[in-house]
Amino acid sequence: MFALAATLIGAVLVQAVGALMHDRAMTGLRARANASAALHAAVLRSELDKQRALPLVLADDADLETALTTRDPRRLDALSRKLEVLGAQTRAAVIYVVAADGFTAAASNWRQPTSFLGSNYGFRPYFAQALRSGYAEQFALGTVSHKPGLYLARRVDGPDGPLGVVVVKLEFDAVEAAWRAIGEPAFVVDSKGLVLITSEPQWRFLARTPLSAAARETLRAQGQYGQATFDPLPLRERRGDGVSRTDEAQPGRQIETRLADVAPGWTLHLLSPAAPADQAADAARWITTLVWTLLSAALLWLWVRRRRIQLAALRDRETRLELERRVEARTKELTEANRALSHEVDERQRAETRLRSLQADLVQANKLASLGQIAAGVAHEINQPVAAIRANADNGLLLIARGKPEAAGENLSAIAAMTERIGRITDELRAFSRKADGRVEPTLVSEAIDGSVLLTASRSRRQQARLVRNGETPGLAVLGERVRLEQVLVNLLQNAFEAVEDRADGVVTLTVSEIDDVVQISVADNGPGLAPEVERALFTPFLTTKPRGLGLGLVIAHDIAAGFGGELAAASAPGAGATFTLTLRKAVP
Structure with missing residues (x-):
């Protein structure tokens, strides 16, 4: 309870301090931006005022x-x-x-x-x-x-x-050069929103807000802007306040300061980076988190120490009172005390006997539940490898009988590899049932797919289903662990082959896709698909549509994917088959 309360209070405090520091930093940044914008405007007004007097005098x-x-x-x-x-x-x-x-x-x-x-x-x-x-x-x-x-x-x-x-x-070459030297993008727009003067030359005659096609045609017809396209400025409004540049010249949020009427119909815009405010807020949050963690640890230690002292005093007091009552009772009625003591000893022995029996029953029940969970998981996950071992053993005997010891040796090697893989799978399942250690490391996708395809080869041949593999890239790696990744893929391939077992044109498609910093491995079939009620509770333990299924395979696969920092999702349409998509984080070389 103390830890929960400390965590909640700390979270609120960290956010409040971060927000306060962000607001203060933003206030300072806006003040500096306003001062800088005023300086830009002063440079521009000085140049304009000096030159406006010239035609008046010459006239x-x-x-x-x-x-x-x-x-x-x-x-x-x-x-x-x-x-x-x-x-x-x-x-x-x-x-x-x-x-x-x-x-x-x-x-x-x-x-x-x-x-x-x-x-x-x-x-x-x-x-x-x-x-x-x-x-x-x-x-x-x-x-x-x-x-x-x-x-x-x-x-x-x-x-x-x-x-x-x-x-x-x-x-305005000198004015623009002076703005450019300050290092913050600045530009002036007219009443139509067109950029006239700018420290970014590529922005000239772009529009601060998108113009309609008719407005563009009107501007082109005037002929005073040359071949300008009047495209929108590469700025995107950010949620809250500020903008960001879409040309990535200065990434991150920018504070946009506007000064109207720097000249008739002209508005000055100045972009200043808002990153210092975010950095100040992050620093304040980290410092607050550290201070609050140390303070909470100190308070927890003091509370535990005080509680121990109180409990020790309470035990001493209760012991003293109990001794006083016993002495008084023995002094007054020694016989009654002896009989009561004998009765209490008998009752205590019976209670201890019942307690030991209940404890033994509880231990046995817990052991049976754990053994049932492990046995169900292992039986479900190694069913196909055991079948493959049996098939390889039969083939090995046949090859030995035919006088082909080299080929038989290959089968025996395959059996040895599969038994080793079964051992690794059972170790991983046992570790998973205990709460796995969460080891995640770069794993080659092609190796995991090759292993899972090997384990399910007999099933695909028996059901005459065709496996199609797409999109595999050599050297592509994800964050995971090979045996557990193979365990997930074997389960998905088994389910897909079972879904098309009644189809003469059964096809299972395994597709690998790279999307930004994640990798998606999809297993799709052209079977009957999933019923809506099954799809809604697909990852619920012991839910199965198979006569002899345990309903643990997809649950284990889903938890393994979550342990890798990814996810497993399913999509289905009646009569159009089902698609299971495993999304994992890409391993950075």
């Missing part, structure tokens, strides 16, 4: 207004040189001026092969929106550079109306 520049008004080549050339210097000073990717007709009149990259001069950008949404409302922003791939960036556009007004649009393209 009121007198030289720019004059160049657009006169369209004088010399003034436009001077304007390009001025934009070139300004772009180098502000670290803008490119600064260019688009006239009202949509053609680029001046650009900071006028010296480069990718110069925008003369290019028509009237189709760009930021150009049309800026002419219409005065200001526009658009994130898109460059048509010439094919590099993503944010286009900041500002209308240039003249005395007679709009003269054009000044555009500053802002690329």
Whole structure:
């Protein structure tokens, strides 16, 4: 009772401490993640705020207004040189001026092969929106550079109306590099959920949440994202909170921190590992378990010591009182005491005689029950090997009579091997009935199958059933023990052969399959199958459908599989046969 109570209290305490430490660690991780996300956002906002002022100032520049008004080549050339210097000073990717007709009149990259001069950008949404409302922003791939960036556009007004649009393209290579150096994946999504800026380049223009086919077609039709597929990000929501990456770049649970409105319509996402919280919780659980175990052991020792002292004192008191009563009784009535003593001696002798008789009967009954269990198990499991020994002995005698001692010697060797195997089986069954030692070791599947097929060969030949073996892989090993594994397979093969004994086309199929870290060995037959009531109680002791069966074979096989850390299951359909599947752990080389 003490052990049960200590275990229950310890389990509750361990879980509570683990949960508390996990919550505290998660609180700290979330605080650090929020601070890191704020730092990421500050870097991004700083870059955006610095560049947003540039088109506003240039829209009121007198030289720019004059160049657009006169369209004088010399003034436009001077304007390009001025934009070139300004772009180098502000670290803008490119600064260019688009006239009202949509053609680029001046650009900071006028010296480069990718110069925008003369290019028509009237189709760009930021150009049309800026002419219409005065200001526009658009994130898109460059048509010439094919590099993503944010286009900041500002209308240039003249005395007679709009003269054009000044555009500053802002690329985020430095921002993304700074994020990447921190080591935590970060990305920015727009109002549609598309990733625009990211420390993971392969995530650009992926969707945070899956988009419909119509939404994808609309985005492709806009043409501002190049050949992007708009697939979902490789993130999977985890139960509770957090996400995990399906690309396995950073396995484990991640804390996703979101900061909205880092820019109009933009949301910053930051992924931080949650493993430190799990590790802290595990460490707290182990420490609590150790402390509670030591404390419980100390309390148990103190309780046992105190109990022994109390029992010793109680025995001394009872002994003293008994002696006082006896002295008093003998002093008062010596004769009555003697008669009572004689009567008590007689009664005690009769009681001891009855007690010895009952103890002898109980020992005998227990011995008979144990012998019956062992005899039933051995008789059921070695029935086929004994039959095989008899067949080999008869064949050996016949071969000796025919003057073939070498062949007879092979039969005698087989008999010796089978008797040794019977001895091992009886040893294992006896150990199993006593509570087996649980020895589990790597065992070759092919060797166990070969042994079980050998033991059941006579049964398959007698019943003219065909055995089909599939999926065996050389060197495949499972955690088990060969003799007990053969014992399970022999039982399953025997049952399968018996199920098809009345069929002229009886087939028993043995299939080996590897599934992740387990191995499944299936034995299927094309017999009549199992009745529903039999299938429900299939692994109940002494349940059998055979006239002379004991109903222990499948029970023993089921317990052996459980001892290996596996399981034995059955499936059946009326008229379609039965399939028994043995699932075992794969042995790691």
